Amino acid sequence: MSKKKIRLGVFGFGCVGQGLYHVLEQTKGLEAEIVKICIKNPSKERELPSSYFTTQKEELLNDDKIDVIVELIDDPEAAYHIVKEALQKGKGVVTANKKMVAENFKELIFLQNQYNVPLLYEGSCCASIPIIRxxxxxYDNDLLNGMDGIFNGSTNYILSKIFQENKAFESALKEAQENGFAETDPTLDIEGFDPKYKLCIILAHAFGVFVKPEQIANFGIHKISPHDILFAQEKGLKIKLVSKCRKIGDKVFGFVAPQFVDKDHYLFNVENEFNSVAVEGAFSEHQLFVGKGAGSYPTGSAVLSDISALTYNYRYEYKKHNQNTSLQFSNEISFEVYVSWSNGTKINLDDFEEISEKFSGAKINYLIGRIKLETLRKTEWVRSKDTSLILTPGSKVNFVEEKEDIYDKDFV
Structure with missing residues (x-):
């Protein structure tokens, strides 16, 4: 397959943009060069000559010498308009903006087809792990049963500091921000939105199902209490923010939630900013991918991989969607959870299908029970700032209608 030299117009020169520049500079044999970089703040001191930079997006989008737009800004709305205009002008696009892709997925695919140009976004999911490719x-012809793992390096870094170094949540979060693993506003990470956007993208490539972010439930780590940490430590457990998706019959589910994991779980020793993705295929069985999921160079290297692929005219074919369009996304599942709450907060015990353990103390209460995901999506008590929800270590997920266990103990 023949290669071509491509000229890049880059939007954004923050953590990922600078990482891309450095890995591109050190890569030999890649026929690509940065022509122009569009930035927001022209007065900020940068390591490149000022001739590289502009604040006018038209200088990149209207330059016929630029073949590919690389979008690396943190504003998903602005990113959407940049990507859309670039595709309409016949330019290939590489982006790492998972929220922008997830919220505009079908339209972006339509634009790719309409203008016959590629859009690649490996850097949007799990940074250095090449899971989309x-x-x-x-796995294009392997029937996948399920995937799960840690899709967010920021929260994994925070949880690692809590369990390995006994740091308080706020202290661990501040350290993650100082190291460039978490944003100044960490909401998307700690409340589980970031891995949810990634899960939307992965569902499309794993099962051919396009799911809107609002259809997927996400429970973050921001409400995990010191009592929850102590509960885990006393039982030799850790807490990880886990993304899960699985197929059975013509249905697919997916959600994001904290989970207790024991020492035999494959995620137990995945620490700091590392991500891990487990793939279960009908024929290939279990594979495990582990790599850095946050930081300048890991994400920059994923973006560079997409740029390299474009020199070979690569584009996504969305093979699973073309193979099977009968699958449907479902939230009709139930699972076992640990729920803790402080005195004064009311929990509706009738929401649970069954309760196996319950404790009431002077300051804290908890229970372990099975509950439907749809119930959690609708109930008010789970949204209370004083209520924490964590999957139990061996929690099996059941489809409510079929009452069938669909997770093996050695995979959860």
């Missing part, structure tokens, strides 16, 4: 190419 593997789903598109290696």
């Amino acid at each position: 593997n789903l598109e190419e290696y």
Whole structure:
């Protein structure tokens, strides 16, 4: 396959943009060069000559010498308009903006087809782990049963500091921000939105199902209490923010939630900013991917991989969607959870299908029970700032209608 030299117009020169510049500079044999970089603040001191920079997006979008737009800004709305205009002008696009892709997925695919240009976004999911390319190419004809793992390096870093160094949540979060693993506003990470956007993208490539972010439930780590940490430590457990998706019959589910994991769980020793993705295929069985999921160079290297792929005219074919359009997303599942709450907060015990353990103390209460996901999506008590929800270590997920266990103990 023949290669071509491509000229890049880059939007954003923050953490990922600078990471891309450095890995591109050190890569030999890649026929790509940065022509122009569009930035927001022209007065900020940067390591490149001022001739590289502009604040006018038209200088990139209207430059016929620029073949590919690389979008690396943190504003998903502005990113959407940049990407849309670039595709309409016949330019290939590389982006790492998972929220922008997830919220505009179908339209972006339509634009790719309408203008016959590629849009690649490996850097949007799990940074250094090439999961999208593997789903598109290696697993294109393997019937996948399920995937799960840690899709967010920021929260994993925070939880690692809590369990390894006994740091308080706020202290661990501040350290993650100082190291560039978490944003100044960490809401998307700690409340589980970031891995949810990634899960939307992965569902499309793993099962061919396009799911809107609002259809997927996400429970974050921001309400985990010191009592929850102590509960885990006393039982030799850790807490990880886990994304899960699985298929059975013609249904697919997916959600994001904290989970207790024991020492035999494959995520137990995945620490700091590392991500891990487990893939279960009908034929290939279990594979495990581990790599850095946050930071300048890991994400920059994923963006560079997409740029390299474009020199070979690569584009996503969305093979699973074309193979099977009968699958439907469902939230009709139930699972076992640990729920803790402070005195004064009311929990509706009738919401649970069954309760196996319950404790009431002077300051804290908790229970372990099975509950439907749809119930959690609708109930008010789970939204209370004093209520924490964590999946139990061996929690099996059941489809409510079929009452069938669909997770094996050695995979959860």
